[in-house]
Amino acid sequence: MRAIIRLIEGLSVGGAFLSAAGMIFIVCLVVIEIFLRSVLNTSTLVSSEYGGYALVYLILTGLAYTMKEDGLIRINLLTSHFSENGKRIADIISGILGAAITAFALNYTVQMVYETWDLEMTADTIAETPLWIPQLAIPVGLALLLLQIIAFIARRAINDK
Amino acid sequence: MISDPLMLAVVLVGGMVLFLLSGLWIGFSLYAAAICGMLFCKMNLPPTISVWDKIGDLMANSLWNTMNSWPLSALPLFILMGEILYRTSISTRLLNGLVPWLSNIPGRLYHINVVACSLFAAVSGSSAATTATVGKITFNELSERGYHKSLAIGSLAGSGTLGFLIPPSLIMIIYGILSDTSIGQLFIAGVIPGLTLAGVYSVYIIIRCMMDPTLVPQEKEEFTTAQRIESLKDLFPVFLLITVVLGGIYAGLTTPTEAAVIGVLGALGIAFWFKNLTLSNFKEALLSAVKTSGMICFIICGAAFLSQVVGFLGIATAISKYIATLNLSPYMLIIVLGIMYVMLGMILDGISIVVMTLPIVLPIVTAAGFDPLWFGIFVVFMVELSQVTPPVGFSIFVIQYITGDDVKDILKATFPFFVIMVLMVILVTIFPEIVFYLPEKMIGT
Amino acid sequence: ADLKMDCNAIYGATNFHSQGAKLFADKVAEYTSGSVQITVHPGGSLGFKGPELLKTVKDGTLPMSDILMGVVSGSDQVFGVSSMPLLAKDYAEAKKLYEAAKPYYDKACRRWNQKMLYAAPWPPSGLFTKEPLNTAADFEGLKTRTYDKNGAELLRAAGASPMSLPWGELYSALQTGLVDSVLTSAVSGKDGKFWENLKYFTKINYAFPLNMMVINQDYWDALNPKQQEAVLKAAAEVEAYQWEQSAKSNDDSLKILAEKGIVITEPSKEISDMLNRDAKLMLENTLKGAKKGFKAAIKAYEK
Numbered sequence: 001m002r003a004i005i006r007l008i009e010g011l012s013v014g015g016a017f018l019s020a021a022g023m024i025f026i027v028c029l030v031v032i033e034i035f036l037r038s039v040l041n042t043s044t045l046v047s048s049e050y051g052g053y054a055l056v057y058l059i060l061t062g063l064a065y066t067m068k069e070d071g072l073i074r075i076n077l078l079t080s081h082f083s084e085n086g087k088r089i090a091d092i093i094s095g096i097l098g099a100a101i102t103a104f105a106l107n108y109t110v111q112m113v114y115e116t117w118d119l120e121m122t123a124d125t126i127a128e129t130p131l132w133i134p135q136l137a138i139p140v141g142l143a144l145l146l147l148q149i150i151a152f153i154a155r156r157a158i159n160d161k
Numbered sequence: 162m163i164s165d166p167l168m169l170a171v172v173l174v175g176g177m178v179l180f181l182l183s184g185l186w187i188g189f190s191l192y193a194a195a196i197c198g199m200l201f202c203k204m205n206l207p208p209t210i211s212v213w214d215k216i217g218d219l220m221a222n223s224l225w226n227t228m229n230s231w232p233l234s235a236l237p238l239f240i241l242m243g244e245i246l247y248r249t250s251i252s253t254r255l256l257n258g259l260v261p262w263l264s265n266i267p268g269r270l271y272h273i274n275v276v277a278c279s280l281f282a283a284v285s286g287s288s289a290a291t292t293a294t295v296g297k298i299t300f301n302e303l304s305e306r307g308y309h310k311s312l313a314i315g316s317l318a319g320s321g322t323l324g325f326l327i328p329p330s331l332i333m334i335i336y337g338i339l340s341d342t343s344i345g346q347l348f349i350a351g352v353i354p355g356l357t358l359a360g361v362y363s364v365y366i367i368i369r370c371m372m373d374p375t376l377v378p379q380e381k382e383e384f385t386t387a388q389r390i391e392s393l394k395d396l397f398p399v400f401l402l403i404t405v406v407l408g409g410i411y412a413g414l415t416t417p418t419e420a421a422v423i424g425v426l427g428a429l430g431i432a433f434w435f436k437n438l439t440l441s442n443f444k445e446a447l448l449s450a451v452k453t454s455g456m457i458c459f460i461i462c463g464a465a466f467l468s469q470v471v472g473f474l475g476i477a478t479a480i481s482k483y484i485a486t487l488n489l490s491p492y493m494l495i496i497v498l499g500i501m502y503v504m505l506g507m508i509l510d511g512i513s514i515v516v517m518t519l520p521i522v523l524p525i526v527t528a529a530g531f532d533p534l535w536f537g538i539f540v541v542f543m544v545e546l547s548q549v550t551p552p553v554g555f556s557i558f559v560i561q562y563i564t565g566d567d568v569k570d571i572l573k574a575t576f577p578f579f580v581i582m583v584l585m586v587i588l589v590t591i592f593p594e595i596v597f598y599l600p601e602k603m604i605g606t
Numbered sequence: 607a608d609l610k611m612d613c614n615a616i617y618g619a620t621n622f623h624s625q626g627a628k629l630f631a632d633k634v635a636e637y638t639s640g641s642v643q644i645t646v647h648p649g650g651s652l653g654f655k656g657p658e659l660l661k662t663v664k665d666g667t668l669p670m671s672d673i674l675m676g677v678v679s680g681s682d683q684v685f686g687v688s689s690m691p692l693l694a695k696d697y698a699e700a701k702k703l704y705e706a707a708k709p710y711y712d713k714a715c716r717r718w719n720q721k722m723l724y725a726a727p728w729p730p731s732g733l734f735t736k737e738p739l740n741t742a743a744d745f746e747g748l749k750t751r752t753y754d755k756n757g758a759e760l761l762r763a764a765g766a767s768p769m770s771l772p773w774g775e776l777y778s779a780l781q782t783g784l785v786d787s788v789l790t791s792a793v794s795g796k797d798g799k800f801w802e803n804l805k806y807f808t809k810i811n812y813a814f815p816l817n818m819m820v821i822n823q824d825y826w827d828a829l830n831p832k833q834q835e836a837v838l839k840a841a842a843e844v845e846a847y848q849w850e851q852s853a854k855s856n857d858d859s860l861k862i863l864a865e866k867g868i869v870i871t872e873p874s875k876e877i878s879d880m881l882n883r884d885a886k887l888m889l890e891n892t893l894k895g896a897k898k899g900f901k902a903a904i905k906a907y908e909k
């Protein structure tokens with residue numbers, strides 16, 4: 001059990017590094033764009049398009065890590081008064097609800113990406129990017145998040161901090 | 162099944178409060194409330210389409226459209242800039258450098274939130290980025306120096322919202338396009354109210370600290386002019402960073418979104434210059450920025466989906482339409498609209514508030530004799546207020562994340578600054594010259 | 607049976623396409639004695655942006671939507687016909703192009719499980735600039751904000767450096783000099799108060815991009831024949847009215863621009879020759895790799 005939890009958490013950290021790479025990608029993209037524009041008087045024409053895609057990637061692949069590091073905040077106005085056991089149960093219920101919403105969204109984003117690919121939808125930009133490529137980040141990120149939530153529930157269930 | 166939009170609003174708010182109080186993560190709470198709203202609403206679907214498919218497709222689309230946004234990508238970058246400044250101790254230097262200059266002003270370093278947010282507001286068009294970046298730089302420093310948490314939190318929450326009022330401002334751009342008002346004039350019109358609001362925050366800090374000197378750490382040092390000049394070398398790099406970022410925008414080299422990248426590179430450059438940059442603190446800054454961005458954007462996604470559902474249910478439109486039927490006197494109208502916006506601001510994000518209400522509200526307001534330019538500033542104030550009101554208040558969430566404090570304490574700390582904002586709105590309503598002075602001056606020349 | 611439908615409209619409530627949608631909703635309510643009710647949500651307040659709309663209506667996530675054809679050309683190429691540069695050079699030609707391509711639009715809509723109710727053009731795009739455009743050489747180094755890939759390609763061929771920039775960032779970009787020219791319609795120029803930063807408008811009549819109103823097929827099938835007939839009647843009336851409105855709002859906007867000090871000129875022969883040549887080349891290149899529907903529509907128009 002613990003080994004599986006650690007494996008999932010390892011995946012979340014891997015996602016975080018992808019996410020960090022996304023940030024560095026935007027920095028490079030903008031530097032190139034500003035250079036082209038101010039020195040060579042031309043433009044990549046794609047920096048705002050790819051910048052948007054990079055944001056999708058960096059946020060979605062980073063979500064599981066945010067969850068793992070207890071970064072997704074919640075309001076503990078009521079739950080802070082619960083007993084240790086009560087808190088555990090509340091956490092497990094929240095975890096199941098969160099997992100259900102994530103699984104629901106995952107199902108429909110997989111469909112969205114599949115159809116976008118199947119219908120050969122592309123962006124209306126000069127790059128004509130096939131949209132399923134940037135969209136793919138969403139189900140990947142949600143799958144990582146779902147695993148991380150399951151790990152969270154498992155940790156609370158076996159009462160492991 | 163409910164078809165009355167006002168009843169649906171009650172269901173939506175009730176559900177959301179329930180989910181939030183149960184300790185469900187905020188982003189999920191917003192999604193859950195929105196799903197409930199869709200399920201309770203009478204959708205009139207043809208037999209071939211199931212309600213679950215409709216909700217699921219909307220959710221998938223909303224995730225993609227909300228995150229596939231170039232302007233929003235400035236958010237993680239500004240957060241990264243703040244993290245770099247914080248982890249390489251440049252923020253410590255900044256505060257060290259400011260101590261000698263603020264030593265004679267009551268409240269001393271409390272003013273740093275006001276000053277830093279005003280400066281940062283000139284670069285960033287969003288309040289979440291302003292609060293997260295400045296909060297990261299100042300909050301721990303203030304706590305470590307023995308400053309009182311509540312005033313530090315309150316001043317951060319209040320000043321963080323200046324991001325919308327001081328140009329560039331995302332909300333003003335949207336308002337300008339929707340209302341056929343000059344975005345340039347809106348930008349200029351926001352300057353005096355923005356700086357006045359910042360000034361009033363500072364005055365409030367001074368009064369609080371004079372009434373209760375224990376709020377400020379006791380050891381008070383006297384500084385000589387030589388020491389002040391010496392401190393400039395700690396302040397200089399950050400001023401240089403601000404100049405480069407702002408200069409890039411105003412010289413036409415970068416867009417405000419691209420300026421975030423300049424900010425990151427500038428922060429790295431300074432850290433390198435002070436020989437504080439190591440691979441390990443750069444990695445920490447990156448991972449921490451990933452975490453903070455994920456936290457904010459997850460809530461943004463939830464709020465965007467909720468706003469979408471509110472749009473489908475017609476809640477904002479129904480309320481605005483109802484007010485239109487009341488035939489109120491001009492000042493009564495503004496008061497009622499103010500109350501409406503505060504209420505909508507509890508559940509909607511800023512952009513949605515403007516987009517959903519403006520088509521109905523603006524004609525009533527102009528018919529009542531108010532200038533669209535003035536109303537634009539009024540609306541920006543309303544959006545600022547929405548950042549600090551529960552249950553959905555972005556500034557509150559960001560501060561909860563940075564400080565780890567209880568929402569109750571944060572709300573208590575923020576309340577005086579909320580009141581100051583409301584007073585500012587009243588002031589601007591009674592003396593609209595505060596808004597018109599600069600734009601009229603500019604036209605004259 | 608009574609039917610209530612949400613209709614997405616991308617542009618703000620005062621834009622003439624959004625007002626056309628509103629007019630359509632009112633007429634439908636009138637002709638069906640209130641049994642079909644359409645709620646128009648302007649300003650993109652339902653959270654949709656554009657490129658996804660064909661699919662969104664296909665899945666019934668949105669029952670109805672106002673769509674700028676060009677932005678869904680990535681879903682079905684035929685919708686890119688009306689945004690091909692300098693293919694139609696005035697309203698009469700734009701109408702002819704629409705009528706020639708209409709069977710192919712309808713066919714594409716059927717493939718995407720929806721029905722096109724009416725379509726109307728944006729007023730023609732021209733070039734707003736800081737400096738006058740007299741010769742082909744004046745395009746050299748122009749930093750132009752364009753809104754689609756065709757505009758970017760054409761301007762690049764003419765020697766300018768096109769830039770893609772969100773509309774929301776345009777105002778500050780013009781002010782700071784990040785861009786010095788914009789390819790857009792007189793109406794958008796008026797709405798964006800371009801006289802605050804720009805001085806000239808050259809009427810190159812770049813394109814008359816179409817906006818269409820579509821309804822999901824399942825929702826359409828849920829209407830009884832009488833309701834369908836009433837909706838089509840409303841659609842035909844709104845279509846005729848919107849074509850007039852488009853031309854009228856173009857004239858009105860040009861008048862306002864002139865009053866505010868924008869110098870409005872026809873392009874010189876040298877400029878229009880160059881642009882026509884580049885546009886023709888672009889069309890040939892596009893046709894080479896084009897899908898069937900796109901080719902057929904262009905062929906029907908050139909006949």
Ligand code: NA
Pocket residue numbers: 281282283284285286287323324325326327328329330
């Ligand atoms: Na700002």
Ligand code: NA
Pocket residue numbers: 506507508509546547548549550551552553554555
């Ligand atoms: Na709020």
